[in-house]
Amino acid sequence: MIEAQQLTKWYGPHLALDRVDLAAPQGRVLGFLGPNGAGKSTTLRILTGYMPATSGSAVINGHTVTDDPFAVRRSIGYLPESTPLYPELRVREQLHLFGRFHHMSRSDRRARIDYLTDRCGLDAIINRPIGQLSKGNKQRVGLAQAMLHDPPVIILDEPTAGLDPAQIRDVRQLIRSLAQKKTILLSTHILSEAEQTCDSLTIINRGRIVATGSPDQLKRQARAQSRIVMETAADPQSVRATLAALPAVADVQHESADDRWTTITITTTPQAGDIREQLAQTAADQQWLVRELRHEIGSLEAYFIQAIDGEQKQSA
Amino acid sequence: MRNTLTIAQRELFSFFYSPIAYVVIALFVFIASSFFIARTFSPGQVAEMNKLFEALIWVLILIAPAISMRLISEELNTGTIESLATAPVSDAALILGKWLGALACYACTLLPTLAFCFYLELYANPDYGPIASGYLGLVLVGALYLAIGVFASALTQNQIIAFVTTVFIILVFTVFTYYMPGLIGSADTSLLAANISLSVAAPLIPITVTAVAVIARLATASNSFTATATIITLVALVALWALLAIPSAHTLARIASYLNINEHYYDFAKGVIDLSDIVFFVSAAGLFLAFAVVAMESRRWR
Numbered sequence: 337m338i339e340a341q342q343l344t345k346w347y348g349p350h351l352a353l354d355r356v357d358l359a360a361p362q363g364r365v366l367g368f369l370g371p372n373g374a375g376k377s378t379t380l381r382i383l384t385g386y387m388p389a390t391s392g393s394a395v396i397n398g399h400t401v402t403d404d405p406f407a408v409r410r411s412i413g414y415l416p417e418s419t420p421l422y423p424e425l426r427v428r429e430q431l432h433l434f435g436r437f438h439h440m441s442r443s444d445r446r447a448r449i450d451y452l453t454d455r456c457g458l459d460a461i462i463n464r465p466i467g468q469l470s471k472g473n474k475q476r477v478g479l480a481q482a483m484l485h486d487p488p489v490i491i492l493d494e495p496t497a498g499l500d501p502a503q504i505r506d507v508r509q510l511i512r513s514l515a516q517k518k519t520i521l522l523s524t525h526i527l528s529e530a531e532q533t534c535d536s537l538t539i540i541n542r543g544r545i546v547a548t549g550s551p552d553q554l555k556r557q558a559r560a561q562s563r564i565v566m567e568t569a570a571d572p573q574s575v576r577a578t579l580a581a582l583p584a585v586a587d588v589q590h591e592s593a594d595d596r597w598t599t600i601t602i603t604t605t606p607q608a609g610d611i612r613e614q615l616a617q618t619a620a621d622q623q624w625l626v627r628e629l630r631h632e633i634g635s636l637e638a639y640f641i642q643a644i645d646g647e648q649k650q651s652a
Numbered sequence: 653m654r655n656t657l658t659i660a661q662r663e664l665f666s667f668f669y670s671p672i673a674y675v676v677i678a679l680f681v682f683i684a685s686s687f688f689i690a691r692t693f694s695p696g697q698v699a700e701m702n703k704l705f706e707a708l709i710w711v712l713i714l715i716a717p718a719i720s721m722r723l724i725s726e727e728l729n730t731g732t733i734e735s736l737a738t739a740p741v742s743d744a745a746l747i748l749g750k751w752l753g754a755l756a757c758y759a760c761t762l763l764p765t766l767a768f769c770f771y772l773e774l775y776a777n778p779d780y781g782p783i784a785s786g787y788l789g790l791v792l793v794g795a796l797y798l799a800i801g802v803f804a805s806a807l808t809q810n811q812i813i814a815f816v817t818t819v820f821i822i823l824v825f826t827v828f829t830y831y832m833p834g835l836i837g838s839a840d841t842s843l844l845a846a847n848i849s850l851s852v853a854a855p856l857i858p859i860t861v862t863a864v865a866v867i868a869r870l871a872t873a874s875n876s877f878t879a880t881a882t883i884i885t886l887v888a889l890v891a892l893w894a895l896l897a898i899p900s901a902h903t904l905a906r907i908a909s910y911l912n913i914n915e916h917y918y919d920f921a922k923g924v925i926d927l928s929d930i931v932f933f934v935s936a937a938g939l940f941l942a943f944a945v946v947a948m949e950s951r952r953w954r
Binding site for chain 2: 385388406433437439481
């Protein structure tokens with residue numbers, strides 16, 4: 337279980353986190369989504385106790401981060417952003433080293449490393465020096481290290497960075513298979529990734545939480561403000577005037593596609609949804625020549641960009 | 653404790669993985685051998701190694717920082733500190749483990765010089781007592797230098813800055829404390845001595861304060877911390893200066909010579925094991941290790 341309340345972090349005069357709330361119950365994968373520099377890593381570092389928040393509190397697995405840092409360190413597996421590993425050690429030695437820090441017995445370590453070698457696909461590299469490994473392989477070693485002591489809470493900072501599509505799929509399956517028993521918090525800036533892996537998402541931008549919900553909820557919100565694109569040969573000004581008068585239409589924009597055709601973009605009101613039938617009827621009544629009528633379904637990406645743009649406009 | 657030994661063990665392993673190890677060992681053995689041949693190993697000489705030891709003590713000023721500079725700076729630079737600091741390893745265990753590991757590396761550097769005993773044994777009957785005490789002294793001096801090195805390494809992610817800072821601190825406790833009593837002692841009347849000690853010590857205050865400010869700013873990147881550290885240092889130094897300069901210049905001279913590392917070492921080289929010397933080295937090393945723990949903790953809380 338992860339619970340953070342009102343986390344605020346100042347770096348000198350720069351406000352990196354502004355009253356961030358996070359909640360991840362057990363058995364869930366929480367995705368922490370945001371553009372680069374939004375404050376994702378800062379938040380994760382505060383949760384793991386690597387650095388303190390200026391104010392606010394965080395509780396991991398029932399332990400307050402600032403009061404009981406060692407209990408927190410024992411209950412988390414953490415993959416930092418840059419996947420720091422000792423280049424001079426072999427993969428097996430690196431895992432044994434951190435197993436020893438967690439006071440695992442030699443036989444425990446061996447059993448666990450054998451298991452993780454299998455789960456994380458380390459068979460081919462387990463005896464190789466880490467300095468020789470590719471980014472993707474290092475990432476897998478880092479993941480194995482985060483799961484080494486079988487912690488109840490796993491915190492992963494960009495776990496799929498540097499992986500190829502096949503490896504990303506493997507990591508996603510690994511995370512999903514762990515999800516029932518653990519609390520997993522992962523940060524990413526790749527939306528499709530978050531959508532497929534996570535049970536709930538928190539979107540952060542410029543140190544502030546801008547949206548929270550399941551991927552479906554967020555998509556529904558995105559869809560609510562959908563757009564309809566129409567290509568017509570009719571006079572753009574009269575089309576705009578006619579359409580703007582419709583109650584379901586919030587905004588109409590146009591740009592000419594070529595000499596004859598014009599692309600009209602119609603933003604509907606949040607309640608209206610898909611109004612293509614109504615538009616087709618209007619076009620027929622007005623005798624407009626129409627060659628395309630398309631409903632642009634709001635994607636999570638659209639919502640993400642919209643949420644972040646909205647935030648930026650507000651603060652500007 | 654278990655974590656301390658784990659860290660020490662890995663440090664020793666990593667030392668021999670890095671090229672620094674071989675440069676350090678080769679350099680040390682070469683210099684030691686040169687001194688041994690030039691000053692000890694010749695016909696008519698007494699079969700003892702104290703001249704060698706007195707020379708080696710100066711070589712350590714460069715050897716120890718070369719071993720210690722990467723200890724924590726490298727972890728800070730590559731980011732591995734983030735994994736360590738979020739694993740259940742305390743800062744004290746980390747610092748102690750790093751220091752013990754460095755001490756083991758240093759012991760490996762000293763080891764080849766034991767061959768000199770073999771050469772002396774071949775041609776003469778050396779007295780092993782002073783040789784043993786000389787080595788004990790070398791280990792104690794090395795332990796103190798490495799503790800200073802761990803502290804400097806915890807301040808910065810730049811290994812070169814760590815090296816230079818270590819050498820600087822060591823020079824303060826060897827060269828500076830050696831010349832200062834001489835300057836003060838040359839005055840006859842206590843009034844004149846007091847004036848000289850005032851004038852000798854006064855320029856040290858801005859120098860030290862500037863050094864503290866620069867190191868604090870480099871290490872913390874925090875203006876408020878730098879300001880606080882600088883002001884505290886300034887006030888402490890002025891207070892100390894006034895305290896020392898007013899009563900007697902000879903007090904200052906005595907303190908300086910007490911703080912001189914070489915003074916404590918020469919007894920060992922001569923074959924005298926004085927408990928007060930051992931207390932000096934152990935407590936000074938402990939102090940710098942404590943500073944290093946504080947430096948690590950301050951890194952976490954900013």
